[in-house]
Amino acid sequence: MSQEEEYYEDEDYFANCGDDGQYDDNEEYYEEEKVQQDDSQKIYLACENRLYQxxxxxxxxxxxxxxxxxxxxxxxxxxxxxxxxxxxxxxxxxxxxxxxxxxxxxxxxxxxxxxxxxxxxxxxxxxxxxxxxxxxxxxxxxxxxxxxxxxxxxxxxxxxxxxxxxxxxxxxxxxxxxxxxxxxxxxxxxxxxxxxxxxxxxxxxxxxxLLVQCPHSECDNILDFGNNVIVQGKQLNLKCKCSKGYFCSSCKEDAHLPCSCSMLKTWMELIQGKNQDSLNTIWFQLNTKPCPRCKVLIEKNQGCMHMNCKNCNFHFCWLCLGEYVNHEDFYSCNKYKKDDAKDLSKEQQTLKKYEFYTERFKDHLNAAKYTQKESQNQIDNLKLNMKETFKEDKKIEEEIQFYVSAYDILIEAKKCISYTYPIGYYIEQHKLGYFEFLQGELEKNIEPFEQKLNKVKFQELFSNDNENQKFFQYKAEIIQHTSIIKKYLTNMLRDLGEELPDLDIKQMKMKSKAYSKLSKKYSQIPHQENIKAEAHLETDYPILMCDDCKINPIQNDYGLCNACLNSRYEN
Known part of the structure; x- marks a missing residue:
């Protein structure tokens, strides 16, 4: 198979072929089984709220x-x-x-x-x-x-x-x-x-x-799951309509998928046990870093990781402190480099690893909280600018839903990224590579998406001269990008909820190329078709077939044919 072909990653696809490559006549039985598998394996995002009232x-x-x-x-x-x-x-x-x-x-x-x-x-x-x-x-x-x-x-x-x-x-x-x-x-x-x-x-x-009370103080809401018994005993990120929002269905703490409740408990005991400094010291460590160029301390007061030093105008990444103009491989700063610590003692290595993961955990969690707070201001500003164009409040509420949904996906994605770092801290070394790949793919796509949402000048979107064409073009682009982030998020949550494979670097690079092609493909959809980006994402993946046994792949085969165990990646 050529490298031009893209990796098939559609979560709703299941092969209907038997071991001999022939279509199974007992189609009705397998369709029933497929529905049961879909229900149990489906990823439910809190921001979509399709399960409860x-x-x-x-x-x-x-x-x-x-x-x-x-x-x-x-x-x-x-x-x-x-x-x-x-x-x-x-x-x-x-x-x-x-x-x-x-x-x-x-x-x-x-x-x-x-x-x-x-x-x-x-x-x-x-x-x-x-x-x-x-x-x-x-x-x-x-x-x-x-x-x-x-x-x-x-x-x-x-x-x-x-x-x-x-x-x-x-x-x-x-x-x-x-x-x-x-x-x-x-x-x-x-x-x-x-x-x-x-x-x-x-x-x-x-x-x-099937009834869950929102655990946030001063909230009097109940989440009613009705007849959705499939969610019983399942850990879910839930979103209440109150201002506090997200929480875990199992432990009622802050929503923390893909991290399990037991792992989060262990993780919080670890970081709380080591943080005995004063509140001022903790705040200072979390919110300030020296500029890599001029060394002036900089306070982080926004959700984005792209920082700009006002003293020397140096642009850098808050996580790795690298220059942002050369920050092409964004997700590499989510990786813990064990080689950098090889000359340190075992205790020093443990501390270095601890500092790496806790720092990123806190940075991403703070960024998610800031984005959640910032989102309402952005939504209110957009509503204000829409009043001249869409006179009626009802019409404004209808037209702004794309922007609200985009921020909902962004906030949930950033929260999920935060809670991947406890997993990275405890995960087995041989599974770390694929974990960092999944984490990085979502992380590197979040940054441009967030800038697309909060760097826009709303006044420029509305003009009677072109019948608000800029607004509708912007709306279509945001809908498209929202669909892409949703796809990356559900892929990561699904894979981290299963047993991760031990993949070599070449396979990961090949898969990374496939994901890059996917992002590139949907960033080039013509504007008039962007409004249907969600449908494209669900249906336009190429269906690859193993060159050796001619059987279609199944969900989560990681590029390996389950029938003949040969890699579908080109040598």
């Missing part, structure tokens, strides 16, 4: 309260028993008609003669005072108590905490349960009602793993 906590509570009332009405049972059914079904809205067998006797309980005899009584069963008209209260069981006694009973139940949701009728031996309506009727203070809502919410979240 953002709901306010009060809306979630209200919906479940209404659902419990509906179950009670349809089954002719009390709200307390309907709550038991909902809880037993893990608050699954699709199982509201399902009454588990082990609850049948509890819900449709048999009453003793003594309990039956106490129904519709004329005196309170607690204080034995006469119950005057409209002054008594009972649950579904018809055991009456005076209002003051029942109120005291409910308040006493509240003192016992969340167990109030499981409390029964005060009548000794009665199996009827308190319902939410009963509880709220007697607990009228805001503090009391908030406690009940908190108990109910905690119970819902404990049972239903």
């Amino acid at each position: 953002n709901e306010a906590i009060e809306v979630v509570i209200q919906n479940y309260t209404l659902l419990i009332k509906q179950i009670a009405k349809e089954n002719g049972i009390s709200e307390g028993c309907a709550f038991l059914i909902m809880q037993a079904n893990n608050y699954d809205k699709n199982k509201q008609d399902n009454i588990p067998n082990h609850l049948i006797d509890t819900i449709f309980y048999q009453e003793s003669n003594d309990l039956v005899a106490c129904k519709d009584n004329k005196e309170c069963l607690l204080c034995f005072d006469d119950i005057t008209q409209n002054k008594g209260y009972s649950l579904y069981c018809k055991h009456y108590f005076c209002m003051s006694c029942f109120k005291e009973y409910v308040k006493a139940c509240l003192q016992e905490g969340s167990s109030i949701l499981q409390k029964k009728c005060p009548m000794v031996g009665c199996q009827e349960r308190l319902g939410l309506s009963d509880i709220f009727l007697f607990l009228t203070q805001p503090r009391e009602r908030n406690l009940i809502c908190k108990f109910l919410l905690n119970d819902i979240l404990q049972h239903n793993k």
Whole structure:
């Protein structure tokens, strides 16, 4: 195969050929298997939010309260028993008609003669005072108590905490349960009602793993995954609509894919244990570096790694301190050069490696935070400049979505890059090469993409003379670049989620050329076609075939034919 051919990297492609190279007749079976593989292997980006709905906590509570009332009405049972059914079904809205067998006797309980005899009584069963008209209260069981006694009973139940949701009728031996309506009727203070809502919410979240509460302080949102059971037990980067945004579905810390929760815990213990300096010293180390030319200390106050010294006008890379004009091989500054430390002691080498990865981890994390903060200012500025062209707010919101989506992808990509450095620190040496390749490919494409977003002069995009052609051209270019960054990001997350291969330098270089050709190819799409860049990225990859066995490659074969184990790269 010639070098002009490009490496096939489409994540949605699976070969339909058997070991003999012939098409398998049992197509329906393999199509079913393909769907299952696609669901389990698919990369879900937080910024796309295709898996869940953002709901306010009060809306979630209200919906479940209404659902419990509906179950009670349809089954002719009390709200307390309907709550038991909902809880037993893990608050699954699709199982509201399902009454588990082990609850049948509890819900449709048999009453003793003594309990039956106490129904519709004329005196309170607690204080034995006469119950005057409209002054008594009972649950579904018809055991009456005076209002003051029942109120005291409910308040006493509240003192016992969340167990109030499981409390029964005060009548000794009665199996009827308190319902939410009963509880709220007697607990009228805001503090009391908030406690009940908190108990109910905690119970819902404990049972239903498809509901996730945003962990950020002062946020009252729930992420509802509905019927997407494929995500259960899967670590995901999630994005709430609150200002704080991203978090991990598993540990609820800052979203940290592709780094696992266990690795992140080990990593944070490592870096926090070694950072005992004062806060001022830590800030100084994180945010200042000497200019490589004039040695004047420079403070980093933007998200981009391209720095310009105001003292001597020297342009350099913040990460490697190399001159930026010659910074063609950008991702090389993400590589730890072990040879530079070969003359050092083992302890010094360990410290050098630690400093390399922690410095880049913090730099990229700070850059991601800055970009997230900066993005809203940029979006607001673009909206302001769009007002003359697009008069209606609704039209402005529609037209600006491409820019919002671009920043969402950029922020998530930068966060993901940050959390690749703990992986680089712990990864086996023989897998480091391919890891750095994946990391570098995304990293070197982020910089020009970010500059395309934040260096644009919005005023120049709008002109009545050319019917805002510059704006629509810019929009098409951003959509195209967003699609490319998304592709690099999903490729990196997918590969780092699997077992990395041990590839030699030649193979990595060949694959790097293929990726470079891919970037070049889509940077040259004519402007009028850029709007469809996403579709091009999904369909226009060439389907390569092994020259030896003539079988199409499958996902993640890393250039090696799985059938004959021969390399498809040219010698």
